[in-house]
Each structure stands twice: as structure tokens, then as C-alpha cells.
Amino acid sequence: MKIAFYGSSLLSAYWNGAATYYRGMLRALAEKGYDITFYEPDVYERQQNRDIEPPDWCRVVVYQGNVEALMQVTAEARQADIVIKASGVGFEDDLLLELVLQHAAPDALRIFWDVDAPATLAELRSDPNHPLRQALQSIDLVLTYGGGEPVIAAYREMGAQDCVPIYNGLDPHTHHPVAADPRFAGDLGFLGNRLPDREARVEEFFLIPAVRMPSQRFLLGGSGWADKAMPTNITYLGHVGTAEHNAFNVSPKAVLNISRASMAETGFSPATRVFEAAGAGACIITDYWEGIELFLSPDDEILVARDGQDVSAILGELTPERARQIGAAAMERVLREHTYAHRAEEVDRVFRSAARRQVEAAE
Incomplete structure (x- = not known):
């Protein structure tokens, strides 16, 4: 047809x-x-x-x-x-x-x-x-x-x-594990353009934890953030092309998903970023939205935060070994059910x- x-x-x-x-x-x-x-x-x-x-x-x-x-x-x-x-x-x-x-x-x-x-x-x-x-x-x-x-x-x-x-x-042709890239090394990475419907949530879930955890390195990718005030432990990368998304996902200890406010309120709206990151074997921390468990199992395949304090607590306790276990479990799940x-x-x-x-x- x-x-x-x-x-x-x-x-x-x-x-x-x-x-x-x-x-x-x-x-x-x-x-x-x-x-x-x-x-x-x-x-x-x-x-x-x-x-x-x-x-x-x-x-x-x-x-x-x-x-x-x-x-x-x-x-x-x-x-x-x-x-x-x-x-x-x-x-x-x-x-x-x-x-x-x-x-x-x-x-x-x-x-x-x-x-x-x-x-x-x-x-x-x-x-x-x-x-x-x-x-x-x-x-x-x-x-x-x-x-x-x-x-x-x-x-x-x-x-x-x-x-x-x-x-x-997940499209396994385009999103899959690759070698880590030193440019994207860090503790927590977030990739997303600056949008009115997301900015306050980025402040809560990403910027505030960065302020609370000055010894940890945070990575911010996406367009529109250049004039945003942020602490010195955040490395702003600007636009990250899709060809580099796999490396961005696998290099930090964890990556963060932050839904736009309307998507979080509606629920049952997993972002493309969730599946991209899972397909690369990344450990994902996500903001809470109804329906997460239909796609990935909280605590085992994805880590769920209800606010910035939760992000800080999760990141503070997350070991590299645990992060790898969660990332591997997420990749196995999406390949089995969510391509x-x-x-x-x-x-x-x-x-x-x-x-x-x-x-x-x-x-």
C-alpha cells in the first residue's frame, strides 16, 4: 500500500x-x-x-x-x-x-x-x-x-x-551501545532543547541538583540554553547532533529524562529519549509520569524521581556498577518489547x- x-x-x-x-x-x-x-x-x-x-x-x-x-x-x-x-x-x-x-x-x-x-x-x-x-x-x-x-x-x-x-x-539501527566518549564523561547528562513547557522542570530536576552536588559533573546538551544561569559544574555542550546521541548516552554514569509539563500531566507519554538511551544501554533517571511501568520497570530498568531532591538522592547513591546493571536491563527490555x-x-x-x-x- x-x-x-x-x-x-x-x-x-x-x-x-x-x-x-x-x-x-x-x-x-x-x-x-x-x-x-x-x-x-x-x-x-x-x-x-x-x-x-x-x-x-x-x-x-x-x-x-x-x-x-x-x-x-x-x-x-x-x-x-x-x-x-x-x-x-x-x-x-x-x-x-x-x-x-x-x-x-x-x-x-x-x-x-x-x-x-x-x-x-x-x-x-x-x-x-x-x-x-x-x-x-x-x-x-x-x-x-x-x-x-x-x-x-x-x-x-x-x-x-x-x-x-x-x-x-527504539530503532536499533540508529540507537545502540558504542564506546564511551571522554567529551561526555560525567555523572549526569541531560539532552533537550529549551522550551517554555519544560524550562521550570529542567530547573527543578537538573539545575537544582547540580547546585546541591558541586563535586559532581553535569552535562547539558540542546539548543537555547547559552544565556541560562547555571553552576560551574555544568558543562554546556550546545546542540548535540543525532549522530552523537549514542556516545552522549553511554558516557555519563546516568542520563536524565525530563518530560515537558503537558506530557507529564497527561501521562502515558514516554519520550523518544527514553528509548534512545535505553537502546544504548544507558542508566536512565526520569521524572515521574503515570504509565512508566508499562514501558520500563521502576528501580530495575529505570530510576524515577518526583523532584530535584530525589534526583540528588538517586545520583548520590548510584554506583557505576548499579548504573550498568540498570542500563543493561533497560536495553534488554526495549529490544524485547519496544522496538x-x-x-x-x-x-x-x-x-x-x-x-x-x-x-x-x-x-
């Missing part, structure tokens, strides 16, 4: 947290025989900051950030069996949705794939006339990057025919089930 997928970017992870999710998921679907074309706009300097070249498992079409180009690429939707519009594409999202639905073939499966359900649902709740909310009844299926029952119920209440969470996973190959099996079942319902409804 042919898929036309309209998303933010497959080629660049620059200010684009969905890139890892798209790559892992679409590669796994391609391995199951899907013929995929990914359409991404040339915006936000992403094409100037590519971290992969166009892959052999997916055709990528980069279009200019103007309406004329948008009209051209959405017209190609009519050639697909499955048409997917993702959230947060970054250029004329409402018009993109309208055009994709307009051009999709009558028998095509129409899907909205939400990679930030808390943000999208907040928009829909605040505006009953939001174009996506108005379009939900003409969309065959909503897939979400996470969220569990609260997100499913919210989408159904707003008119979605069906909503299925498809969680993040994108596992997720693609689920997506394939969901696609086929939705297509059957569509045929039955037309008879």
Missing part, C-alpha cells in the same frame, strides 16, 4: 523532536512492504541542518514554504492508499489539512497522526471552530504519539471516529482494521 505522509521533517531533527519517531516508525513500516512518500516543508532552517540524507526506504519530497508549493504536493495525495497528515508540520497546518482531505482518493484511508496530543487537544478545547476539530468526523483514524485513555476519550468526545496511541520505540518493529506490527493491524471498516461502511 502507498502512504503519503505530510510531516514536519524526516531529514532534520533541528528543533524537530518528532524526527526520531518518524524515522523509526516509517523505516519499520517500509520493511513491512509499505511504499512511503514523506512530504516536508523547507522551514525553520531544517534543510540547512539535516542530520541524515534521504533514506532508501522512503521517498522524501521537500517543498518550499509557500502556498503554491503546498498545492502541488497535496495534489499528490490522490495517488496514495493511505494519506497521513501529522500535527505540527510548521507551515500552514490548517490549509494543509484541508487540501490533503480534499485531494485524497475517495477510497483512501485518511489519518491524522498527532505527535503532541496535549498541545493539540488544548488548542481544540479552546476553539470549537478549530479546523481540525471540524474535520475530525471526516478523518478515518487518529493516531497519537502517546497519551493513553485520557487522550483517546478526549478525541472521541470531540468527534473522532477512533483514536489509537502508537508509542515511541519500532513492534510498533509497526500494531500500526499495520490498525491500518488494516480501519480499511476493513471503511469497506464495510461503503457496502
